[in-house]
Amino acid sequence: MMFWFGHMNGWGWFVMSLSTLLFWAVIIAVGVLLFQALARPKSPGGGHSSWQKTPPGSGPEQVLAERYARGEIDDEEYHRRLAVLRGSPMDAAKPSAP
Missing domain, CATH: 1.20.5 (Single alpha-helices involved in coiled-coils or other helix-helix interfaces)
Structure with a gap:
């Protein structure tokens, strides 16, 4: 046509x-x-691919440590939040007096 x-x-x-x-x-x-x-790496558990996981060193503890280092949170709050992240009891998270 x-x-x-x-x-x-x-x-x-x-x-x-x-x-x-x-x-x-x-x-x-x-x-x-x-x-x-075809080139995407398969995860061994059959779950999410490796590109969806958080890179090493950027987990919640690392973010908390960076905030503490910048002075955004004080010593007491750092240890309290770290204890919550690690799942330990609150009494064990209190820093001992020198």
Whole structure:
């Protein structure tokens, strides 16, 4: 239908060019998605992938230690929150007097 008695008008060229670009965009997108799906590391437990886990050193205890180092929280609050994070009783978290 694009050729009409041996020649193509301007809209025919435009539609043909656009459809060719769209075709190659779909082919490339499918290839990239397939590569990402096959290259993703599988977790041993079958759960979430390793990219969803928190990186080492950025857990809640590390964040608490950084806040303490910046002076945002005092000594008592640091030890209290650390005890809560570790699940130990509150009495054991109190620092001993020197």
